[in-house]
Amino acid sequence: MLTERQKQKLFRHAIDTFNILLQQLLGRDKPYSITKTDISSWQKFTKRYEQKLCETFVDDFIKFGVNNYLNVNSRKYYAERIKFSWVIAGKVAAQFDNTEYSLRQYIVRTGIKKTDNVDTNTTPRRQLLIDSLKTIRVAEEKQKERYYGQNRGFLWCKINTTLYNDKSKLCCECKFNEQCLITLKQNYSKVYKARGYGN
Numbered sequence: 001m002l003t004e005r006q007k008q009k010l011f012r013h014a015i016d017t018f019n020i021l022l023q024q025l026l027g028r029d030k031p032y033s034i035t036k037t038d039i040s041s042w043q044k045f046t047k048r049y050e051q052k053l054c055e056t057f058v059d060d061f062i063k064f065g066v067n068n069y070l071n072v073n074s075r076k077y078y079a080e081r082i083k084f085s086w087v088i089a090g091k092v093a094a095q096f097d098n099t100e101y102s103l104r105q106y107i108v109r110t111g112i113k114k115t116d117n118v119d120t121n122t123t124p125r126r127q128l129l130i131d132s133l134k135t136i137r138v139a140e141e142k143q144k145e146r147y148y149g150q151n152r153g154f155l156w157c158k159i160n161t162t163l164y165n166d167k168s169k170l171c172c173e174c175k176f177n178e179q180c181l182i183t184l185k186q187n188y189s190k191v192y193k194a195r196g197y198g199n
Contacts, residue, residue, distance in 0.1 A: 001050065010046075010054075010058055014042070014084075014088075015034060015084065017062045018084050021062065021063065021112070021118060022082070024118045025070075035083070035084075038084040038085045040085075041088050041089060042084075044090070060104065062087055062088070064092070064104050065092045065096070066087055067112045068107075069092070133194045134167070134196075135167065136168050140161045140165075141170060144157055145170065148170060149174065149175060153176070157176075157180065162191055163180050163183055163187075163191075164177055185198065
């Protein structure tokens with residue numbers, strides 16, 4: 001049985017997941033505005049699935065719900081009007097319950113993933129991590145300053161930082177920035193891609 005605090009945390013996670021999907025579908029960063037209807041729908045949803053509630057379950061349900069809603073309606077037009085309460089509504093829940101897990105995964109994979117080119121692996125936590133890699137962190141900047149412009153400074157950065165970041169003034173002006181970018185690509189390819197340097 002979940003506490004109220006855990007339910008609130010899951011609600012925030014559900015809204016964040018919904019937001020990420022909408023941002024990818026619509027190509028904009030405008031956050032979704034929660035309504036009273038969304039909150040009451042969430043309360044009904046948590047009563048219905050109280051024994052199953054966890055982040056993974058909520059992610060799967062919301063992806064299925066968004067895909068289900070867009071399949072019924074004209075995709076792009078209705079993506080702009082979709083509401084969170086519609087995605088977790090009773091009718092969607094009934095369909096979710098009557099569909100096997102593997103078929104639900106297939107439906108999402110062929111729907112929003114292939115048709116709308118949505119990255120269904122992106123979760124709020126993963127998105128936060130990606131966003132944090134794009135920003136400048138004060139602790140890292142202090143490490144970069146330590147032996148700045150020296151040969152041992154490049155080695156120091158290799159050990160103590162996530163390497164080249166074009167948002168860092170220190171990185172942009174460093175004489176080792178090209179070597180650092182190559183090292184980043186070779187050793188941390190996912191960070192390299194997250195920062196927008198490659199495909």
